[in-house]
Amino acid sequence: MKTFDYVIVGAGSAGCVLAERLSADGRNSVLVLEAGGSDHNFWIRMPLGYAKCFTDPEVNWNYKPEPDPGLGGRVNHWPRGKVLGGSSSINALVWMRGHASDFDDWRAAGNIGWGYDDVLPAFRALEDNEAGADQWRATGGPVHIADIRRMAHPLTHRFLDAGAELGLPRNPDFNGAGQEGVGIYQLNIAHGRRVSAADAFLRPAMRRGNVEVITHAVATKILVENGRAAGVEFLHRGEKAVAQARREIVLSAGSIASPQLLQLSGIGPGEVLRGLGIPVISGNRHVGANLQDHQSVNYAWRANVPTLNRLLRSWWGKAFIGGRYVLTRTGPLAMSVNQGGGFLRSDPALSRPNLQIYFQANSAVPPRPGGSAIREIDPWPGFAMGVSNCRPRSRGEIVIASPDPAQPPRIAVNALSDPHDQMELVAGVRFLRRMAATQALSRFIVEEMRPGASVQTDEQLLADIRARAGTVFHPVSTCRMSPDQDKGVVSPRLAVHGISGLRVADASVFPSIISGNTNAATMMIGWKAAEMILEDNR
Template sequence: MTADLSFDYIIVGAGSAGCVLANRLSADPKMRVCLVEAGGSDKNLRVRVPAGILSLYGDKTYDYGYMGVPQPELNNRAIPVNRGKGLGGSSTINSMIYIRGHAGDYDDWAALGCAGWGYDDVLPVFKDLERNVLGQDPAYHGTEGELLVDNQRDPNPVSRLFVEAAATQGITPNDDFNGAEQFGAGIYNVTQKKGSRYNSFRAFVEPIRSRPNLTILTKAESRRLVLDGNRVSGLVIAREGREETLTCRGEVVLSAGAIGSPALMLASGIGPGAALKAAGRTVHHDLPGVGQNLRDHIDGMITTRSGSRMTLGLSVPNLPAILASPLRYFGMRRGMLTTNYVEAGGFARTRYADDRPDIQFHFVPGYRSHRGRVVEYGHGYAIHTCVLRPRSVGELRPQGNGTGFEIDHRFFTDEADARVLVEGIRIARSIFAAPQLDAIRGKEMLPGDKVQSDDEILAYLRAEALTVFHPVGTCKMGTDPMAVVDPRDLKVQGIANLRVADASIMPTLIGGNTNAPSMMIGERAARAMRAAGKDTRNAA
């Protein structure tokens, strides 16, 4: 038990942004910092070994395993919302892909009223965080930061065939999606160290966790904020079977992600007044944007069964290689256990695109089950295609008079998303039809040869589309009436001593994976907080 439960800063969530904040804020030895995490340790081989990712999704130890409400435009299916639980947050269960998004995405933020968030503003922050060991262009990459960015140790040869096949369709090879040009196909750079997962906790907190002014509370569920009028003075947590109150002399920062951060505010009576009242909750502060503006990358898959053992797969002929894989991994950091499964991919334009790619590919050099199983017998390959800037906007809303909530993506409520994804599936099929894949060609299991017209592809997507787990926007920054935080400092509108720093503050969804952008947001928040603290001390 912690004797003194009073702190200068309390950070809710030890994920991508929260770990950056814990590092930066605890660098001042005068400040007592508490990092609160509902999950436990990340020290598990299934977390550290890249191929272990398949065993993490749906495991309640590491995954909250939320489920959205039935989606009318997706045949009333409830869509899973996998979010990381434990030190490292979602960076503990993600695919370790290092992507920042398109430069234009950040310029869009600035144009929406978020001054200081344009690409020229955020690029130096990305560089400061990065320890790039690939010798990539220093105009876009840093080498002195904590987050190690490397090549995959031993990508499957089929992943390179995918890159060659994409080139036949005009999607040119690209070995740096974070450089001057995002468009193209290539093997993804990853956040790994010597073939091992390098999540936000390993990068930013593990090296400094012995700081005497840093307290890390694990298996501590955040229940509600303590409010004195419109001022936050603490946090109620539950651990070891009882509730405790953490007292905050300074500020509480919500870094629990696009689901956890708005959920905690709603549980504390901060949010849309009418919705809170309808759920039977007391309204402490009517802030209409909390939980609104939910956006995510909707995704469709093509999966092909192949007889080629070049691909990853579970089969009797492949059994010797499977049995030898631990020796190859722990001896040389090589072999199939180094895979993150979505080894290759890229960015392309449909005919609906503007000046930037509007779809992203995640290529799997192994068979993805046509029945939704985690593991399926046999060999093959698959490709996921997602809509990068969906126009459909959902919400997270309170449910009942406790801490419950509902996640409603409202996928395909804007028909433009369906049109983009249908064409994305067509482009992905054209890549798979290229001669470079002739040697491993097999039977398309999903959508299947009989699915050819736009209407047929759309019907398939309504029946099978999921997400690539990039929810954002539910505590968006901005200057309009639905903004939750101020873009200057990420302070919550109308509430003192409370900030939000995670993917929930994104006003729109960036074109790419959201792990690295969340770290950038954490860094920006930490800089604003340290500057504010310095100004306060100087004034005193």
């Protein structure tokens, strides 16, 4: 048994930041427990390699939610990182903070210290933005943010022209003065390589003598003594071990594993825990509840010009772009497949964008039910556009089904269970078709391949959405932040209600989902959490 000042469970997007910040002054000893293994993996380093990591059990939990009525009874594939860096090591690399008002909503809900003005300094501290520093972005931080405007596929720029044709402003920085409009996404890439949380934060921390990282360490229980979290029980390569914390334990295991571990430890919905024979230490029905996620559907068009399909599908194309990447760290493999996108309002009366759109200069066959979760590149030149709603109202839950830590929890997504979400996506796909009909894009289109011109009415569009939509891999809010224990799991200081010495710092604490990709905001949570922990323990 070893004792540390701080024990962090999970070396993901937030946990890596915590490890670096808590150990920076050299005074605190820090242990990081990570269920996965090393991130020294070519497919992790290469930006487009995330397609290879999508189902790889060596780096991926490969969760399977329950069949979802809102998605026609289908079972979605939920990849989550099981590796140093967590999901920041296997995601699609889009660096998006969210809309400023999202964080103001957090503060308005009583979470003092979490408004946009409060979190902006943390976002800026994270970044080394290739586009330069200004009022909103910064340089010199640990995470390099690449500007790929000159490298983006030519069709991506035609997508921007199409948006302008429909009245959407060109937005040079979705993380800057405003979010609305179309533009080229910023990616957390440096010199053609992924910059994960492990690269930016954990690896520098591991060079210090006061940080220890144990991989293949699966946390099984938080040990609570007299109302205080005292240690973490974990399995390391099949052997049971315990790590004690002099000051605090911080769960950064993510929106699935953090509530799972709390429930296994007797912190959660009392009726569920008693039914599984787990003694209730602190009853809280919100542990695992309030699950939110973005749902997206892609439309695909056959093009009359070459697209990335030719390079990504053929053997010679793969050889060409592979050789280019190895020799120069450039080309399609050095970027995300999502090179451009935007935010828009489906109703001009709305005060902020409610839809996010994505452009891909390639198209792929959706996974077959029961088949591989990997998409196959179409055999014809094609491109795709996708849409998701920014702030869905549908809610799901994560609940353990067994007291056995090795058993995955039950994930009930309840996607599109709220009629508002259904109609937003219907409006969204109608906008995609308006984009395709612009002069800027229509001259490159032969025909719409998915879902096809025969799908026209709202009922048909919604049926197609249910048949083909899926997660954008942004689960949040299962340990929701709230000053009121009757409404959440952690306080605005991220302390677990009812238990001292225990905090949660990852995407599970989001009071509500943000507009856009969640990885940057999760790193911000880690940065802010470290500040709070150090302040409270001085």
